[in-house]
Amino acid sequence: MPAEPCREPWNKGKIVGQKAPFKLKDVWVIRGRLQLAHRERELALVNLGIVPAKFRSCIMIRLNSSICVALSVCFFAGSPGIHAAEIAKYDDGPFAGKGRPYSESARVGDLLFLTGQTGEDKDGNLVAGGIKAEAEQIMLNIKAALARRGLATEHVVKCTVFLADITEWAAFNEVYKRHFSQPYPARSALGASGLVDKARVEMECIAGYPR
Numbered sequence: 001m002p003a004e005p006c007r008e009p010w011n012k013g014k015i016v017g018q019k020a021p022f023k024l025k026d027v028w029v030i031r032g033r034l035q036l037a038h039r040e041r042e043l044a045l046v047n048l049g050i051v052p053a054k055f056r057s058c059i060m061i062r063l064n065s066s067i068c069v070a071l072s073v074c075f076f077a078g079s080p081g082i083h084a085a086e087i088a089k090y091d092d093g094p095f096a097g098k099g100r101p102y103s104e105s106a107r108v109g110d111l112l113f114l115t116g117q118t119g120e121d122k123d124g125n126l127v128a129g130g131i132k133a134e135a136e137q138i139m140l141n142i143k144a145a146l147a148r149r150g151l152a153t154e155h156v157v158k159c160t161v162f163l164a165d166i167t168e169w170a171a172f173n174e175v176y177k178r179h180f181s182q183p184y185p186a187r188s189a190l191g192a193s194g195l196v197d198k199a200r201v202e203m204e205c206i207a208g209y210p211r
Contacts, residue, residue: 086107086109087106087107087108088106088107089103089105089106089107090103090104090105090106090107090148090149091103091104092104092148093144093145093148094122094123094124095124102115103115104145104148105145105148105149107149110208110209110211111206111207111208111209112146112149112151112155112206112207112208112209113204113205113206114142114145114146114204114205114206114207115145115204116160116162116202116203116204117138117141117142117145117202117203117204118134118137118138118195118196118197118199118201118202119133119134119135119136119137119138119199119200119201120137120141120197121137126197126198126199130200131165131168131171131172131200131201132171132172132174132175134199134200134201135171135172135175135176135201136175138201138202138203139175139176139178139179142156142203142205143179146205146207149207150209151207151209153179153180153181154181155207155208155209155210156180156185156205156206156207157185157186157206157207157208158185158186158187158188158205158206159185159186159187159188159203159204159205159206160187160188160189160203160204160205161176161187161188161189161190161201161202161203162189162190162191162192162195162201162202162203163189163190163191163192163200163201164191164192164193164195164198164199164200164201165191165200166189166190166191168200168201169189172201185205
């Protein structure tokens, strides 16, 4: 297959708020194309427009297919003609503007990612009372963060729970089931030492916007 010239010398990255142009299905197309013999992987990078044809003789690094896919995603994110959703980050809620090095939530397309929540109240103090009290406060924090973005717990599709003591899992579940109804979101849970402020539990969520 003859190498096609790049539309641009090198694809330029996009800043937050601009269209980040790639679709997941394009990644799998690229992956399929990159399942080539060792020599053909070099040519594929040229033929896919990742590098200009004039640099073909310089492509001497042998890349396995997983690295090729990762590079393709990075470069194609800036190429014209492939569309994806905007990225938006929201620094709001009770700790907005207080210098914390993270956003409360971030939206990519129809997905909203919430920062992990502990049992902090609006003043930033960990509530007293142990795992159940902290879990209740976490649920309130998550509901408030979702509401600020126009969502609710029924829109949550995945939760990840970090427990300082995995034996407190049952106690956490009692609280969790009062705030989430069936069918429950997908969920992962693990024991984790050293949670911030000596918290007993932390939970993060991914929610989806209805179409």
